[in-house]
Amino acid sequence: MSIIPYSKQSISADDIQAVKRVLKSDFLTQGPKVPEFERALARYFGTKYAICCSSGTAALHLAYSSLGASPSSIAIVPAITFAATANAFRYLGSDVIFCDVVPETGHICIHHLEKILSSIPKLKNDQKGFIAPVSFAGAIAPLERCNQLASRYNFQVIEDASHAVGAWTHNENGKKKVYAGACIHTQASCLSFHPVKHVCCGEGGAVLTNSTETANTARKLRSHGIERPFDDEHDTPWYYQQVDLGWNYRMTDLQAALGMSQLSRIEDSLKSRKEMARRYIELLSVERFSGSILLPVFNEGHAWHLFIIRFCRAGMRNRAYKYLKSKHIHTQVHYIPVYKHPYYQTMHRDLQLSGSEDYFESCLSIPMYSGLTLKQQNRVIAELDNFLAVEK
Ligand SMILES: *Cc1c(COP(=O)(O)O)cnc(C)c1O
Numbered sequence: 601m602s603i604i605p606y607s608k609q610s611i612s613a614d615d616i617q618a619v620k621r622v623l624k625s626d627f628l629t630q631g632p633k634v635p636e637f638e639r640a641l642a643r644y645f646g647t648k649y650a651i652c653c654s655s656g657t658a659a660l661h662l663a664y665s666s667l668g669a670s671p672s673s674i675a676i677v678p679a680i681t682f683a684a685t686a687n688a689f690r691y692l693g694s695d696v697i698f699c700d701v702v703p704e705t706g707h708i709c710i711h712h713l714e715k716i717l718s719s720i721p722k723l724k725n726d727q728k729g730f731i732a733p734v735s736f737a738g739a740i741a742p743l744e745r746c747n748q749l750a751s752r753y754n755f756q757v758i759e760d761a762s763h764a765v766g767a768w769t770h771n772e773n774g775k776k777k778v779y780a781g782a783c784i785h786t787q788a789s790c791l792s793f794h795p796v797k798h799v800c801c802g803e804g805g806a807v808l809t810n811s812t813e814t815a816n817t818a819r820k821l822r823s824h825g826i827e828r829p830f831d832d833e834h835d836t837p838w839y840y841q842q843v844d845l846g847w848n849y850r851m852t853d854l855q856a857a858l859g860m861s862q863l864s865r866i867e868d869s870l871k872s873r874k875e876m877a878r879r880y881i882e883l884l885s886v887e888r889f890s891g892s893i894l895l896p897v898f899n900e901g902h903a904w905h906l907f908i909i910r911f912c913r914a915g916m917r918n919r920a921y922k923y924l925k926s927k928h929i930h931t932q933v934h935y936i937p938v939y940k941h942p943y944y945q946t947m948h949r950d951l952q953l954s955g956s957e958d959y960f961e962s963c964l965s966i967p968m969y970s971g972l973t974l975k976q977q978n979r980v981i982a983e984l985d986n987f988l989a990v991e992k
Pocket residue numbers: 655656657658681682684685734760762763792793794803804805
């Protein structure tokens with residue numbers, strides 16, 4: 601029987617053509633396709649700027665450093681995320697404080713965030729503070745609430761929107777739709793174009809922002825910190841200078857062409873994920889699953905990057921993972937609380953956040969991607985059913 605992965609990229613004939621055209625062109629690394637993709641991203645997310653780079657991790661690193669993160673900074677990161685959300689602050693020497701999450705959603709817990717902000721020393725004059733909420737699994741994080749707290753304590757908000765292309769919610773007065781990545785309540789948002797994400801570039805990422813200064817700094821740091829101050833009319837148009845210490849985080853035109861082609865199909869992909877989520881919820885919310893499995897809440901603005909179920913009894917998640925694997929259905933745990941990793945244990949040895957631990961012990965991401973067929977989805981549900989029969 602064929603393996604059903606928990607996630608998988610979808611590559612069309614058009615995607616292949618788009619990459620082939622670049623291979624035959626004059627530009628392989630950053631050429632005309634990158635700014636074209638950047639304009640398309642800025643249009644899609646409704647931001648002034650999009651700065652493409654080599655990965656989602658690079659995007660976080662660029663965004664944090666462009667907004668001034670340094671060894672004197674304090675960065676608050678939800679404990680349930682991919683480690684890169686925290687790691688990119690560590691690259692810059694900033695102190696990371698882990699915030700608990702709401703176990704039902706995996707989102708940063710506003711009450712705990714407020715507790716952290718009110719208990720740490722007030723920021724000194726030149727000190728910067730950051731909050732990096734993650735729009736988790738395809739549902740937009742409570743960005744407006746984060747921003748309200750951030751402004752009170754002089755922090756900046758950077759959204760990790762890697763999971764949330766196409767996600768939206770209504771703002772607090774219920775009047776306006778706010779999209780993930782749109783930078784309405786944040787100074788910047790970051791995207792990843794890793795193959796399991798909504799838009800795949802192989803590897804790739806982008807910083808979204810409405811700030812000209814942040815965009816310019818991110819662009820400069822993406823390519824070594826080099827500036828070209830003169831245009832073609834000048835005596836020395838070849839002149840460039842390195843004004844800052846940056847990196848080579850450029851995206852290639854191959855990646856940008858693939859990303860453009862993928863982005864043009866995003867509505868179809870979001871629609872099929874939404875239908876799949878609706879179907880999972882419908883078929884799993886029957887009597888025989890209740891009391892064993894908790895389901896995510898369906899809402900229209902969910903982008904369904906992951907479909908995460910939670911098991912009600914201790915140890916069940918680990919047994920389900922093994923059982924499904926033996927039936928060639930691959931699932932995944934998103935995520936181990938970041939502070940539990942040995943690297944972070946050296947700094948956070950005694951940390952235990954109850955919401956994050958609860959969530960982590962029970963969660964399992966079951967297959968969700970735009971190429972998943974009805975038949976495959978039925979197989980996942982049938983095997984979950986069989987697993988519960990074994991458990992009883
Ligand atoms: C995928 C992901 C990243 C990192 O993206 P890469 O492109 O793999 O570097 C960061 N944060 C979250 C939440 C992610 O899911």
